Amino acid sequence: MRHRLLVPGAAALSLLLAIPASAADYSPGAPGVGDSYYPESGNGGYDVSHYDLRLKYQPKTDLLEGTATLLAKTTQDLSRFNLDFGLKVSEVRVNGKKAAFKASGKHELEVTPAAPLPKGKDISVVVRYAGKPSELKIDGFTAWARTPDGGVVAQEPDSAVWWYPSNDHPTDKATYDISVAVPDGTQALSNGLLLSQSSKLGWTRYNWRSDKPQATYLTTLAVGKFDITKDTTANGLPVINAVSKDLGSNEGAAKSSIERTTEVAEWLETVFGPYPFNALGGYVPNVPAGYALETQTRPFYGKKAFDAGTNVSVVVHELAHQWYGDSVSLKDWKDIWVNEGFARYSQWLWSEKEGEGTAQELADYVYDQHPADDAFWTVKPGDPGPDNQFDIAVYDRGALALQALRNKLGDKTFFSILKSWPTENKYGNASVADFVKFAEEKSGKPLAAFFDTWLYQPAKPSAPAAKGATIAAAETRAERPKSWKSIAATNDVHAHGDVHAQDGHRPE
Numbered sequence: 001m002r003h004r005l006l007v008p009g010a011a012a013l014s015l016l017l018a019i020p021a022s023a024a025d026y027s028p029g030a031p032g033v034g035d036s037y038y039p040e041s042g043n044g045g046y047d048v049s050h051y052d053l054r055l056k057y058q059p060k061t062d063l064l065e066g067t068a069t070l071l072a073k074t075t076q077d078l079s080r081f082n083l084d085f086g087l088k089v090s091e092v093r094v095n096g097k098k099a100a101f102k103a104s105g106k107h108e109l110e111v112t113p114a115a116p117l118p119k120g121k122d123i124s125v126v127v128r129y130a131g132k133p134s135e136l137k138i139d140g141f142t143a144w145a146r147t148p149d150g151g152v153v154a155q156e157p158d159s160a161v162w163w164y165p166s167n168d169h170p171t172d173k174a175t176y177d178i179s180v181a182v183p184d185g186t187q188a189l190s191n192g193l194l195l196s197q198s199s200k201l202g203w204t205r206y207n208w209r210s211d212k213p214q215a216t217y218l219t220t221l222a223v224g225k226f227d228i229t230k231d232t233t234a235n236g237l238p239v240i241n242a243v244s245k246d247l248g249s250n251e252g253a254a255k256s257s258i259e260r261t262t263e264v265a266e267w268l269e270t271v272f273g274p275y276p277f278n279a280l281g282g283y284v285p286n287v288p289a290g291y292a293l294e295t296q297t298r299p300f301y302g303k304k305a306f307d308a309g310t311n312v313s314v315v316v317h318e319l320a321h322q323w324y325g326d327s328v329s330l331k332d333w334k335d336i337w338v339n340e341g342f343a344r345y346s347q348w349l350w351s352e353k354e355g356e357g358t359a360q361e362l363a364d365y366v367y368d369q370h371p372a373d374d375a376f377w378t379v380k381p382g383d384p385g386p387d388n389q390f391d392i393a394v395y396d397r398g399a400l401a402l403q404a405l406r407n408k409l410g411d412k413t414f415f416s417i418l419k420s421w422p423t424e425n426k427y428g429n430a431s432v433a434d435f436v437k438f439a440e441e442k443s444g445k446p447l448a449a450f451f452d453t454w455l456y457q458p459a460k461p462s463a464p465a466a467k468g469a470t471i472a473a474a475e476t477r478a479e480r481p482k483s484w485k486s487i488a489a490t491n492d493v494h495a496h497g498d499v500h501a502q503d504g505h506r507p508e
């Protein structure tokens, strides 16, 4: 009081300034999370904890109608915020009150709540919408595939904008309840557990729940006519596998492959530790695609993945991602090696277990297959760039780096790292740099230069660190391991006709 009396002018001024300054603190959330490859992916200003999607899909017309309820917490004082979404929206409510909204950019939905939202506030966002997802094209691409009896969405790095509004980046994971009504006689598959299904007036509603943190691109929906098998693992985990009823001559091979899911997951637990989720399975819809995707708890396998017969290796790859990619997700899309290097390496370990070629033999074969001037070595698995994000080098050189690490650290330390990483980073996000630091801590060895050589230099590593104790002489090229063909048949795992176009470098 005494102070104010002494300098009334200054006090009055600061009081005046305080009001507009405080209102100015409420600013729009960023239209992206700042991903180095996809700046528009995700949004700033809030964090989603749960998605409740209530959907209805008519296969005949491709009409998807939905009400999405998002539970989130604000992370800044927000005047408005963005969702990522492409279908037509009819109403948005924030905390029950109608909010203004408008579409902008390629897939942004700008939401202005009735009143600004302070930082740290729990909010609910309800979005009502309808549209034909196959007609939504972004850069000429749609992630939604129509099938003769339904539709499927499973794509990387983006797929959510075609069917539900979200904060579309792997750093904002959430739990999901997904309820889908489809015409009687048709099934709707999604992630996690099937809680219930019921039929009324010609429509059957399926209620799915995924109760562990899940990235938006790992959330999937498939509508169609499937042969479904249900069982439980020895540990009591529910298993649901589904194969489209019209796969033609690929049916037997597809079923024979995905019915190995329980066995493969059991083996992966011995390598990576306890399975992190509440359900297991896989599905093969009738889409003419050769790729597969590690959609959480229930990977998607394109029909063409079984053109050449049974392929357990692709099941190994997608299930390995449940630990490396799904439970521990990347921080930024440039960190793709923490997903793909390990999923590919797990295929090598499976080959080793099956007696079809050791990981060392596969590493030797990859190393010898690509001469020093091969463009293969110019792709840096540690930061391949958006155009090479799913290049074969991210997989093969990425796995080669892990075999080199195994040789450097010895089996005991190496396998202890492989198991402790998913355990210690469970349900979180991590970068390549985090893995380097983790491996250094666990091994007590400096590894920065080692990883720089294997992941970041655009050149064939000259020190054949991935080679076995008996280094093959220049004239004796490594023999092709038996498993090579089935592993190479999975090289298309992420080769989709995607927004972020691939370079088509697929040696098959």
Ligand SMILES: [Zn+2]
Pocket: 317, 321, 339, 340, 343, 493, 494
């Ligand atoms: Zn993969």
